[in-house]
Amino acid sequence: MIVQLKKNASEEQVTAIADQMSALGYKTTRVATGNGSYLVGIGSKEFDIRKLGHMEGVADIHRVSDAYKLVSRKWKVERTAIDLGDGVVIGNGDLSLMAGPCSIESEEQVAATLAHLRENNVRIMRGGVFKPRSSPYAFRGLGIEGLKMWHEQAKKAGVKIISEVMQVSQIDEMVDYVDIFQVGARNTQNFNLLDALGKAGKPVMIKRGISGTIEELLYSAEYVFSAGNEQLILCERGIRTYERASRNTLDINAIPILREKSHLPVVADPSHGIGIREHVEPVALAAIVAGADGIIYETHQSPEEAASDGQQTLNFGESARLIEKARKVAALRQTF
């Protein structure tokens, strides 16, 4: 059960409502985000809803049968949109594109990527400065100095930044220089990180775990929401299956299922999803047909020389073609 509280509800009123929920057999958690205040009740006892409905401070009561609550669509049918400012919104019905290298490498690379994005009217750039790498000997990113350099250029270009945060201590370092925190597939169940991102005050995109279920991804989002941040985006980035012909298996099924189960925007990452440059485009287009609110993919001026993930990274020509086709498919989708 979710009890939405009135904006002006007093402390005494909230305490009285929480006490009543406990008396009705519900374990209660209080949640306050930038958008609203809620009491989340965990329990299953039947009760007369009027026992809460008449109380001062209650704005609305929703019975939510899902195990995750705040991210469920059962209480919020209208879709959540994430407003990054300057007219950049994710989840408002338009297709969002986020593109950039796997890793931020140099000033020149950032400048070239920003110019490519500007030319194609892409408003969000991706890139890692803290890189989770399978091998400790692989390039692990430029770190916070790289992010500052990138931010300076991106700000001038009017382009927003999404970048991966790997640990709690990086949140404060990064917060002034990112528009969206990315939680990577290896950190989807880093519950300390998710809790801390609840207090970050910036949008968070959570990738599905490498072997994570759809429900586990929703629980991870619930962590961030219940810790105080409802500016959330879900990302299907492929899961590990028995198939070895591709790096991962992008689970197209997850896109309509996540959109049915949650009000949060759903983005697909075809680059990590298939891991093969030649096939990124068709997988991206399929994800759009399946209903994705956005696509995040890797592009680099010279993928062969990329410091990481070159094998799945589009060059700028391929990227421009994908952007054009993606927009065509998104326009076609509007007519369905």
Ligand code: PEP
């Ligand atoms: C990335 O976006 O470059 C990345 C490391 O992604 P994932 O966490 O999905 O592997």
Ligand code: MN
């Ligand atoms: Mn990558």
